[in-house]
Amino acid sequence: MAPILVVVEHADGVVKKVTLELLTLARSLGEPAAVWLGPGYGDAAASQLAEYGAGTAYVVDNSDMVDFVVAPKTEALAAVVKQASPAAILIASSAEGKEIAGRLAIKIESGVITDAVAIAPDLTATQSVFGGSTIVxxxxxxGIPIITVRPNSTAPEAAATALSRVDVEVPVxxxxxxAxxxxxxxxxKASRPELSEAAIVVSGGRGVGGPEGFGVIESLADSLGAAVGASRAATDAGWYPHQYQVGQTGKTVSPQLYVANxxxxxxxxxxxxxxxxMIVVVNKDSxxxxxxxxxxxxxxxxxxxxxxxxDEVQKRKG
Amino acid sequence: MKIAVCVKQVPDTWAEKRLRPADSLLDRESAEGVLNELDEYAVEEALKIQEAHGGEVTIVSMGPERAVETIRKALSMGADAGIHIVDDALSGSDALATSAVLAGVLKDRGFDLIIFGSESTDARMSVVPAMVSERLGLPQLTFAQKVDVNGGTITIERQTDYGFDSVEASSPVVVSVVEKINEPRYPSFKGIMAAKKKPLETLSVADAGVAAGSVGTGAAWSVVADFAARPPKAAGTIVNDEGAGGVKIAEFLATNKII
Known part of the structure; x- marks a missing residue:
């Protein structure tokens, strides 16, 4: 069976949650194989990937992958695709993930679909467009379908297998x-989960009234182990940093729970x-x-x- | 410094968007067409660089007849000239075809900087700047929240999940900008009047050096099989806060095993 390649998102040698989701999804489509681009692959990563069902890890241990923007990763991925002849390539729908997907599509002459929220066994992708109003x-x-998948689209489930490492040499x-x-x-400080990956997001908007008002939003977020988001009204007013903006011109999130304040x-x-x-709303205006x-x-x-x-969340946590 | 800014006409950000049942393409007639919001930041950045370093700013847009309004809007902000790629064959083009046409137009014109908005508010793929960079073999300086020009060296702050990366390249380069980067100017009355007299070049797909058969719906490498409006959400429980609103939310979360 042709493998389903999953491009690993990692930081400090640790596999990110979205990759575990993609491996879980890949198991419903075929045999998952992981692609590790850059330095840092070690026992920690190998055991995570094996636990979530990757039978092979293609490793391109080359610092060019992280020292230059996107282009080296695309070249390396194209080389792995050539070697592995996959049935599909899954990449996380991060800003960089989508750029890699776009460039790879040109290199290997294949169609690309971004921001899938589900993929059927026949590789039909489901997208939620226009702010979730339309399902496509x-x-x-x-060519070989290249599909980027939004974080939180699949619940990660372990299914341990034996993993073999294949080193791939790519002259960049x-x-x-x-670049x-x-x-x-x-x-x-990265004490909170990443906004796009978080299982819970607590957001504040115009009603928060100012930068100091975000204190109560952050406290609730921390009690729930959540990421903090903000509406455009709040980021435009300078009450909260721009990279936390959720919306059409900011980040798209689909957490388990979204609390809009x-x-x-x-x-x-x-x-x-x-x-x-699930969406919980607190607002003065009915x-x-x-x-x-x-x-x-x-x-x-x-x-x-x-x-x-x-307070109530803290109390119940004990 | 020769600067190109690639812009797109999109349905108004605040309008409800929909697909046409007949061909699954975006219904562009149902909403007012506007200059893609993030592209306004790209135009502004180009004008600021021009003010500091001199040179010329050219607006490039691929789109139907009426996309010319969008080019005029950018010219009224202060850009010098426009290029409009308009061709019936282009309807339904995917990002791959769009990037091929843009690359074809941009390639031999000697631009030092090619600037994009980081995404369009309709398709939201965020891939065209990277694809154009791939096709032209130029350094990719995308998701910039800051751009510095120092002779032939271009430095940006590339926005990331944890903050930003500093990235450096030698021109010519492809840049995309995020909205944090600047505050786009409003066109002045004088600017609007002047825009009507600025040079506007109109090109076909053939002029871009791309075969008509390799663009449009028929040549797309991905297709929409079907689509449907999202089923309306069942009405939730809404309560007035009478002193225990927070406790009630906690109870709801506990019932749903969130806490």
């Missing part, structure tokens, strides 16, 4: 070494969170359109409701 089924009709071309990474800057629910915002599995999306909503002052919720 798409197929790749030329001079042309692919054009050199000269430094990396962490804007904030003081957010009215304009299309701009809904487009980024409408596919969340007419706010966000209530249409709510599984549970409280009409009230977020500065009363949210701290009370935080």
């Amino acid at each position: 089924h798409s197929t790749v009709t030329h 071309s001079e042309g692919a070494r054009g 050199k990474v000269t430094g990396r800057t962490a804007a904030t 003081g957010i009215s629910g304009a299309i701009q915002h809904r487009a980024g969170m409408q596919t969340s599995k 007419e706010a359109p966000i209530f249409e999306l709510a599984d549970f909503g409280v009409v009230g002052d977020l500065f009363a409701v949210v701290p009370q919720l935080t």
